Amino acid sequence: MLYxxxxxxxxxHGIQGNKITEIALFKFDGSQxxxxxxxxxxxxxxxxxxxxxxxxxxxxxxRDAPTFEELSDTLLQFTKDCIxxxxxxxxxxGVVKAEFQALGIAFVRxxxxxxxxxxxxIPGLQSYSLGKLCAATGIPLKDRHRARGDAHATVLLFQMxxxxxxxxxxxxxxxxxxxxxxxxxxxxxxxxVDCIPNTPGIYYFKxxxxxxxxxxxxxxxxxxxLGHLYDKSDKEVRMCREIAxxxxxxxxxxxxxxxxxxxxxKRHYPKxxxxxxxxxxPFALFAYEDRRGILHLAYNTLKNVPDPLFVLYNPTDxxxxxxxxxxxxxxxxxxxxxxxxxxSCRHHTLNSCEGIxxxxxxxxxxxxxxxxAITSLRxxxxxFVIQEKGRYAHEKAxxxxxxxxxxxxxxxxDTASINSVExxxxxxxxxKNTVETERILHSxxxxxxxxxxxxxxxx
Numbered sequence: 001m002l003y004x005x006x007x008x009x010x011x012x013h014g015i016q017g018n019k020i021t022e023i024a025l026f027k028f029d030g031s032q033x034x035x036x037x038x039x040x041x042x043x044x045x046x047x048x049x050x051x052x053x054x055x056x057x058x059x060x061x062x063r064d065a066p067t068f069e070e071l072s073d074t075l076l077q078f079t080k081d082c083i084x085x086x087x088x089x090x091x092x093x094g095v096v097k098a099e100f101q102a103l104g105i106a107f108v109r110x111x112x113x114x115x116x117x118x119x120x121x122i123p124g125l126q127s128y129s130l131g132k133l134c135a136a137t138g139i140p141l142k143d144r145h146r147a148r149g150d151a152h153a154t155v156l157l158f159q160m161x162x163x164x165x166x167x168x169x170x171x172x173x174x175x176x177x178x179x180x181x182x183x184x185x186x187x188x189x190x191x192x193v194d195c196i197p198n199t200p201g202i203y204y205f206k207x208x209x210x211x212x213x214x215x216x217x218x219x220x221x222x223x224x225x226l227g228h229l230y231d232k233s234d235k236e237v238r239m240c241r242e243i244a245x246x247x248x249x250x251x252x253x254x255x256x257x258x259x260x261x262x263x264x265x266k267r268h269y270p271k272x273x274x275x276x277x278x279x280x281x282p283f284a285l286f287a288y289e290d291r292r293g294i295l296h297l298a299y300n301t302l303k304n305v306p307d308p309l310f311v312l313y314n315p316t317d318x319x320x321x322x323x324x325x326x327x328x329x330x331x332x333x334x335x336x337x338x339x340x341x342x343x344s345c346r347h348h349t350l351n352s353c354e355g356i357x358x359x360x361x362x363x364x365x366x367x368x369x370x371x372x373a374i375t376s377l378r379x380x381x382x383x384f385v386i387q388e389k390g391r392y393a394h395e396k397a398x399x400x401x402x403x404x405x406x407x408x409x410x411x412x413x414d415t416a417s418i419n420s421v422e423x424x425x426x427x428x429x430x431x432k433n434t435v436e437t438e439r440i441l442h443s444x445x446x447x448x449x450x451x452x453x454x455x456x457x458x459x
Contacts, residue, residue: 003028003112004082005158007151008092011043012051017234018095019043020068021057024147025078026155028085030162033155037078038148040065055145068099076100079109083175087130087154088186088241089113110175114157115186117174121164127208128187133157184229187244193229196222196246199391200253202261205272206245213242214272217261219254239272252397253388255444256409259399262436282435283318284308287374293363294356295370297322298337309377312446313439320446326352329373332366385424386444399441400428406437 009022020041027035040057042065052058075096086092089111100107115128125136130150134141139156143149161167184190187208196203198220205214205228218224225246228236251257265273282302286309289295299318302311312318322336332353333345344357355361386399394414400407410427418424431437 002082022147024151084109084111185240185243201250204247208244212268215264217257250391252391405433
């Protein structure tokens with residue numbers, strides 16, 4: 001069995017758009033080096049100063065170096081019929097493959113990761129970075145952050161690893177087509193992925209220090225986690241290189257997973273969660289009277305509404321809510337601003353209008369219905385419990401809302417005796433109400449309206 005042990009230096013622009021500035025390859029037969037190749041590479045773009053500070057490679061140094069295209073035939077031949085080996089192989093292999101793809105060449109090789117092999121065959125170390133591994137095992141590492149120096153140290157490490165008693169079976173397992181070991185993050189143990197169930201909940205990605213770097217929610221936890229691990233986008237690749245552990249919590253339902261995720265993001269402020277760090281822009285429904293005296297319902301950002309009737313958190317929810325008001329109170333989509341530029345609502349999918357837009361209904365009658373809708377909005381503040389599926393077959397989840405504010409959630413065993421609000425509250429874990437949790441609950445209630453949502457009112 002032949003191996004090509006590879007290390008590259010790059011411009012540092014992530015996987016997509018990252019260009020190689022230096023490449024070193026050693027052909028290894030399992031006992032000794034039988035060939036090697038090293039070259040600077042002209043990336044045909046400027047090299048950032050922070051990369052030069054790390055590697056010593058600057059734009060001037062590679063100006064007369066061959067381009068990747070000029071080296072492509074050599075690299076294809078050198079790696080042919082060999083297993084591609086690298087420290088954190090997904091990075092090196094991914095960049096090399098992307099360079100070939102840019103030339104219209106398919107590059108497919110079996111691959112092995114010396115980080116993952118080291119974790120399996122030399123367990124218990126605090127760090128599996130190349131520098132720390134070499135220091136821990138006595139491997140000489142010269143010319144750190146240069147391709148040949150790092151690649152040669154990886155050869156010595158690989159030579160040590162394959163001499164371990166269980167190496168043959170471990171390598172065979174890693175190379176198995178269905179094992180997916182090579183595609184997992186280098187710091188992550190396979191067992192941590194295997195134990196994740198395919199049920200609703202939230203998951204935590206942690207780095208080597210135990211810090212939470214990402215929180216996510218899913219209806220199918222394991223499927224969603226694997227989606228991150230096999231995603232090749234720049235952000236996902238950067239994040240996955242840091243993942244050393246995964247924790248999870250079951251929720252029983254998507255709604256509770258959303259609420260739990262929001263709370264966890266606000267509590268831990270993870271490095272790779274961006275969406276819920278941004279401030280939410282609230283919207284509001286409002287009413288106004290036009291020149292003819294017809295009452296309109298519309299929406300705008302909350303800061304531009306002097307007398308809000310009802311607060312929501314995105315335009316889609318506003319439109320959905322207005323549609324429900326149209327259906328419930330037989331209002332006109334045109335005068336609820338679902339068809340702002342139409343002369344009538346005859347082409348709208350809703351059949352709620354009774355003719356105000358065609359002068360077949362009196363303004364007095366129409367405004368009476370609008371006022372009924374407004375009254376319903378102003379009286380919307382209420383206390384209730386949402387009942388959802390529990391984490392297990394013998395329990396149910398409850399989410400408590402008071403005055404339309406999220407209070408918390410809990411899980412109640414089916415055998416428990418629940419006869420009052422106080423009985424429910426005993427199971428509730430108090431949570432902070434935020435703009436995000438309000439948005440989640442509003443969206444849920446709007447989508448579930450009229451669909452048999454399990455709401456228990458207690459006011």
